[in-house]
Amino acid sequence: MEIHYTKHHQTYLDKFNATLNKFPDLFNKNVEEILSEIENLPTEIQSAVRNFGGGF
Numbered sequence: 001m002e003i004h005y006t007k008h009h010q011t012y013l014d015k016f017n018a019t020l021n022k023f024p025d026l027f028n029k030n031v032e033e034i035l036s037e038i039e040n041l042p043t044e045i046q047s048a049v050r051n052f053g054g055g056f
Contacts, residue, residue: 012055
């Protein structure tokens with residue numbers, strides 16, 4: 001479990017946050033809100049949010 005959380009989970013979180021850095025107003029929402037409204041996000045980040053946010 002340690003490898004899962006310190007490597008895999010952390011990588012998803014880091015990449016998700018890096019994606020959101022381009023749109024800092026999204027940090028005001030939790031991950032569930034962001035994913036539930038994914039169709040309203042800029043198309044350039046939808047795939048990354050789906051992949052990394054979903055993995056997180």
